[in-house]
Amino acid sequence: METTPDSTPPVNLNRRAFVGAAGLAGLGLLGASRAQAAPATSSSTTNSLLYTVPMNSAGEYELPPLPYAYDALEPAIDAETMRLHHDIHFNGYKNGLNKALAQLKQFRSAGDYPEISYWENELAFNGAGYNLHTVFFANMAPEGTTKPSSTLSKTLDTHFGGLDAFKGQFSAAAAKVQGSGWAILGYQPFGGKLVVLQAEKHQNLTQWGVIPILALDVWEHAYYLKYQNRRGDYIKNWWNVVNWDNVAQRTEAAMTA
Numbered sequence: 001m002e003t004t005p006d007s008t009p010p011v012n013l014n015r016r017a018f019v020g021a022a023g024l025a026g027l028g029l030l031g032a033s034r035a036q037a038a039p040a041t042s043s044s045t046t047n048s049l050l051y052t053v054p055m056n057s058a059g060e061y062e063l064p065p066l067p068y069a070y071d072a073l074e075p076a077i078d079a080e081t082m083r084l085h086h087d088i089h090f091n092g093y094k095n096g097l098n099k100a101l102a103q104l105k106q107f108r109s110a111g112d113y114p115e116i117s118y119w120e121n122e123l124a125f126n127g128a129g130y131n132l133h134t135v136f137f138a139n140m141a142p143e144g145t146t147k148p149s150s151t152l153s154k155t156l157d158t159h160f161g162g163l164d165a166f167k168g169q170f171s172a173a174a175a176k177v178q179g180s181g182w183a184i185l186g187y188q189p190f191g192g193k194l195v196v197l198q199a200e201k202h203q204n205l206t207q208w209g210v211i212p213i214l215a216l217d218v219w220e221h222a223y224y225l226k227y228q229n230r231r232g233d234y235i236k237n238w239w240n241v242v243n244w245d246n247v248a249q250r251t252e253a254a255m256t257a
Contacts, residue, residue: 053134060098063091064134072142076237081225089221090133093202096126128202132182135215141243152248155255159194166196167239170216173198174235180219185247186210187254194251213250214242 054062066086071079100122107113148156153163160166166185173196174183182199188210199206216238223234 060101061094061130063087063094064137066137068140068142073140073241076143076241077140077223078226081221081223084225085217085222086133086137089219090130090137093126093129093133096122097130100126124203125201128199132184132199132202132212132215133217135212136217138246139214139216139243140238140241141246143240146242146244146246148244149248152244152251155194155251160196169196170214171235171239174216174218175232177218181205182218183216184210184212185214186212187251189254192255194255211250211254213254214247 054064056062063086066082069079070082070086073082100119103115103119104123107116107119148163156163156166160169170183170185177183177198178200181201181204184197184199184206186195186197186207187193188195188207190209194213195207195210197206197210216235218231218235223231227234
């Protein structure tokens with residue numbers, strides 16, 4: 001089996017970090033908010049929303065390593081797509097987020113904001129992309145290694161009428177995203193509900209304060225090498241590599257905080 005250059009240990013549940021992050025999260029701006037509020041003084045790893053956010057000594061975001069081999073999700077997702085998606089596209093959102101933060105810092109120092117709308121948009125777009133991709137890669141595991149727990153199944157039954165009903169709504173949302181975007185299972189703290197959302201691009205059509213639990217990337221780069229325009233086949237096969245243990249951890253942490 002092909003291996004990645006490095007690996008990530010299992011993420012431990014850190015409820016304090018999770019709760020503190022929830023108010024900032026929306027669906028994409030958690031990381032950006034933290035970077036502006038408290039720049040790191042040394043290389044660090046910030047645990048929030050049950051994923052690991054690596055940062056360098058300058059307080060810049062780094063690319064989280066893939067937690068499994070590039071080919072670990074085959075045949076659902078091929079190694080070439082995984083390498084392109086993680087190493088090129090995910091890295092691009094990381095670079096865009098760091099650049100937006102650096103430009104805004106420069107404007108603050110000068111007391112002049114000539115292109116504020118552009119860089120605020122870049123912050124939202126790339127920050128949301130960095131956030132959701134961190135969730136997306138942690139949400140997957142090799143086929144057959146996890147299954148929904150009885151507790152998670154009961155929760156999905158309460159909020160959606162069962163696992164199959166949830167998967168049906170989630171799959172339909174993913175299939176019908178206009179253009180490029182996401183389907184997201186999230187927890188809505190202000191209503192105490194699990195909800196399925198669509199996101200166009202990374203940040204449009206979302207709800208403030210919703211904590212992303214399970215995210216499916218339906219940008220073309222996530223599936224075109226293997227599936228071409230057959231998004232429905234990609235969605236169907238993706239269910240085979242969902243990391244249900246990860247989903248259960250996130251759901252429990254969000255709902256019991």
